[in-house]
Every structure is written in structure tokens, then in C-alpha cells.
Amino acid sequence: MTTITLDGYADVREAFRLRDLKQALYDEGGVVMADCLLVLHGEDHRVRRRVENRLFRRGTFRHWEREFLRDVVRDTLAPFAAEGRADLVELGYRTIMSLTALVAGVDRPTGGADEADALYRYAKKFSEGATLVHTTRDPETVRAEVRAALEEFDATFLRPSMARRRELLDRHAAGELSEQDLPRDVLTGLLRHQDELGVDHEILLRECAFYLQAGSHSTADAFTHSADEFFAWLRRDPAAAGKALDDPVLLQRCVHETLRLHPASPVARRRALAPAVLRGGTEIPEGAVVVLDIAAANRDPRVFERPDEFDPLREVPAGVPRWGHAFGGGMHACIGTELAGGVPEVDSAVVDGPVADGAAADGAEQEHERVLGTVTLMLSALLAAGARSDPQRPPRRDPNSSRDHFASYPVVFG
Numbered sequence: 001m002t003t004i005t006l007d008g009y010a011d012v013r014e015a016f017r018l019r020d021l022k023q024a025l026y027d028e029g030g031v032v033m034a035d036c037l038l039v040l041h042g043e044d045h046r047v048r049r050r051v052e053n054r055l056f057r058r059g060t061f062r063h064w065e066r067e068f069l070r071d072v073v074r075d076t077l078a079p080f081a082a083e084g085r086a087d088l089v090e091l092g093y094r095t096i097m098s099l100t101a102l103v104a105g106v107d108r109p110t111g112g113a114d115e116a117d118a119l120y121r122y123a124k125k126f127s128e129g130a131t132l133v134h135t136t137r138d139p140e141t142v143r144a145e146v147r148a149a150l151e152e153f154d155a156t157f158l159r160p161s162m163a164r165r166r167e168l169l170d171r172h173a174a175g176e177l178s179e180q181d182l183p184r185d186v187l188t189g190l191l192r193h194q195d196e197l198g199v200d201h202e203i204l205l206r207e208c209a210f211y212l213q214a215g216s217h218s219t220a221d222a223f224t225h226s227a228d229e230f231f232a233w234l235r236r237d238p239a240a241a242g243k244a245l246d247d248p249v250l251l252q253r254c255v256h257e258t259l260r261l262h263p264a265s266p267v268a269r270r271r272a273l274a275p276a277v278l279r280g281g282t283e284i285p286e287g288a289v290v291v292l293d294i295a296a297a298n299r300d301p302r303v304f305e306r307p308d309e310f311d312p313l314r315e316v317p318a319g320v321p322r323w324g325h326a327f328g329g330g331m332h333a334c335i336g337t338e339l340a341g342g343v344p345e346v347d348s349a350v351v352d353g354p355v356a357d358g359a360a361a362d363g364a365e366q367e368h369e370r371v372l373g374t375v376t377l378m379l380s381a382l383l384a385a386g387a388r389s390d391p392q393r394p395p396r397r398d399p400n401s402s403r404d405h406f407a408s409y410p411v412v413f414g
């Protein structure tokens with residue numbers, strides 16, 4: 001089997017957009033990823049994405065950010081700040097859990113801490129299942145644990161959430177409820193179009209589990225890395241970094257620069273359904289596995305000067321998003337880009353980024369008002385509460401993954 005690794009910015013950009021390159025990173029993670037949006041191809045992908053995109057129209061998250069995201073971030077942080085310490089990995093997951101549950105359409109009837117804890121546990125397990133290709137544990141043991149978690153999640157969360165939505169949809173069909181009365185989430189969209197999409201209960205279960213983990217793991221990871229990079233910047237250059245404490249726009253640049261340096265998905269992987277030749281001359285034979293090395297491409301010196309340096313003030317060439325390829329590109333471009341990373345004011349990313357590439361641009365308003373995104377909101381609240389790394393307990397890397405993840409990142413407040 002031929003494997004071709006692309007590590008240049010332009011090659012990776014082009015490869016993301018080749019229609020004949022099919023998703024191949026999650027073959028190992030089928031226990032939670034089979035038939036999910038991220039592994040569908042061609043027409044199947046287009047039809048599913050069109051349904052799910054409706055929630056992700058530009059403007060939805062701007063509205064969320066104005067209405068309630070700040071409160072969610074502040075309320076989750078408050079008990080940790082009051083106690084004087086937190087682990088950023090746990091804090092990140094807890095903050096983002098309720099948001100991804102909202103996006104996926106997973107109800108939390110009591111809203112209590114036990115529900116948040118259960119979802120946090122499931123999301124971590126599903127994430128371990130999805131990234132089985134990177135595991136250093138016995139894959140069969142991980143698969144069995146993921147199956148058990150899926151069953152529990154189905155019984156406790158998904159079936160009750162489905163029953164409520166089916167009832168609402170029936171009442172909508174009977175003319176009792178208007179469009180505005182229906183939840184705007186992935187599960188409702190899928191139930192509405194279940195026959196057209198041909199999705200059975202097992203697929204619905206995996207799609208919601210996939211959303212729960214895709215949204216939370218990457219956001220929590222970006223949050224922890226952003227805080228880590230920011231603390232280091234503050235030590236190196238207190239005057240420059242100090243300015244970001246009062247400047248959310250500069251803080252958003254810190255997050256985007258962090259995403260460039262530490263993309264939550266360091267590689268994407270595809271299989272060539274047909275031969276192709278890239279503009280730079282690389283030949284891809286049919287059947288080849290193509291590794292899109294996002295982490296390396298994001299440090300391509302032809303695009304990013306001093307590529308290994310964390311420099312939120314850097315200039316980037318026109319048409320290049322500050323996060324590089326951290327949100328992917330082409331048909332699988334991250335559907336949650338705007339929720340997690342926000343929308344830079346009038347920025348190259350709006351022209352060239354995933355939102356414009358993917359069908360997410362469908363129905364987009366042409367406004368360029370800045371949306372900060374959840375990671376920046378989380379980092380801003382953390383710093384405003386006076387967080388700094390815990391001098392007694394250094395951060396720890398994840399021993400069960402070959403990826404660039406923290407397993408623990410203790411901070412103290414004040």
C-alpha cells in the first residue's frame with residue numbers, strides 16, 4: 001500500500017478539496033464513527049451535511065454569544081475560582097459539555113452536576129473510540145468500553161431526548177407548534193429527515209455521540225493549549241501579553257495562533273479513489289493513503305515566518321486563516337468553526353476558511369461582525385479570574401495517546 005504524506009501548506013490545502021480523496025482516518029474508530037458525517041463521502045455526505053448545516057448558519061452563534069455563551073462560561077468557572085484551583089482539562093470539558101449537548105440535541109432534564117459528569121465521561125470515552133488509530137492501549141479493550149458507554153448513553157440520554165423531539169415534531173405537523181417552537185439541534189434535524197437520509201437508530205446514536213465528542217474534545221484541548229501558550233507568553237513578554245488581558249480581539253488571535261501550533265487533529269487521512277496530480281507535482285496513485293499533516297503544514301515557513309514561534313501579532317498572507325488548517329478544509333471542513341473559533345472581523349478566513357469552503361456558507365449572511373468563539377470566551381474568563389499555572393503541580397501530557405494532549409493542567413486563582 002502506498003502512503004503519501006503531504007506536509008506543505010499549499011499541498012494540504014489542495015488535497016482537502018480533492019473530491020476523489022475519501023475520509024480514511026476513522027476506519028479503526030468505527031465503533032463510534034461508522035456512518036457519521038465525518039466518514040460519509042460524495043452524495044451521502046452532501047445530503048447529510050445539508051440537513052445538519054441548517055443549525056450552523058452564520059448568525060446562529062453570534063446570537064448565542066450575545067444571549068448566553070458568556071453566562072455558561074462564567075457559571076461553570078465560578079465554583080472552581082471560589083475554591084481557588086482548577087484543572088483546565090476538566091474545566092474545559094465541563095464548560096463545553098453543555099454547549100455540545102445543546103448542539104447535538106441531548107437533553108439534560110435536571111441540569112444537575114451528575115448529568116454533566118456523565119456526559120463528560122461519555123464524551124471522553126467516545127473520543128477515545130474515535131481516535132483508536134492513535135491509542136497506545138489494547139484496541140479491543142477500548143472498543144468494549146466504548147460499546148458499553150454507547151448503550152448507557154442511549155438509555156439515559158438519547159432515547160428520552162428522541163421521544164421529546166418526536167412528540168414536538170408530531171405537534172408541529174398537526175399545526176399546534178410553529179417552526180420557532182422546535183429545537184434547533186442536530187437530532188431534531190435528523191429525525192425530521194430520517195427517511196430521506198436513511199438513518200436508523202444506531203446511526204442516530206453514533207451521530208449524536210460523535211457530535212458530543214467532536215465538539216467537546218477539540219474545544220477543551222484548544223482551551224488548555226491556549227492557556228498554556230498564553231502563560232508562557234506572559235512570562236516571556238509581560239508587556240505585550242499583558243495588553244491581551246483587556247483586549248478580547250488580541251486574545252482571539254492568541255487562540256488562533258495556538259490552534260495553528262497545536263491543532264486538535266494533527267493529521268487528516270484520506271484514500272485516493274482515483275489518481276491525481278497536485279499543482280506542486282506530487283502524484284497520487286489510485287488506492288494510495290494520503291496523510292495530510294496539518295501540524296507540519298501549519299508550520300510551513302513558506303507561509304508562516306518564524307513558524308515555531310507563538311506570535312499572535314504575526315502577519316499572515318492574504319487568504320490564509322490564522323489557524324492554518326486546524327479546522328480542516330473542503331467538504332469535511334469543521335462545521336463548528338464559528339462556534340469554537342469565532343469569526344474574525346474582516347479577515348482572510350472569511351474569504352478562504354472552512355466556512356466559505358464547506359456547505360456551511362449555505363444561506364450565510366454577508367456580515368463580518370466579529371464573533372469571539374467559545375475558546376476565546378473561556379480563556380478571557382479564566383484570565384479575568386486571575387488564573388495562573390499551579391507552581392506545585394506541573395501539567396501532565398496524556399500517556400494514552402501519541403497526540404499532543406494534556407491529561408492534566410492544574411491552575412490556581414488569585
Ligand code: HEM
Binds near residue numbers: 326
Ligand atoms: C477548536 C475546536 C475544533 C477544532 C480544532 C476542530 C477541528 C476539526 C477538523 C480538523 C475537522 C475535519 C477533519 C477531517 O477533515 O478529517 C472537523 C470536522 C468536524 N467538526 Fe470540528 N473542530 C472543533 C470544534 C468543533 C465543534 C464545537 C463542533 C460541533 C459542535 C465540531 C463538529 C465537527 C463536525 C460535525 C465535523 C465533520 C464535518 C464533515 O465531515 O462535514 N467541531 N473539525
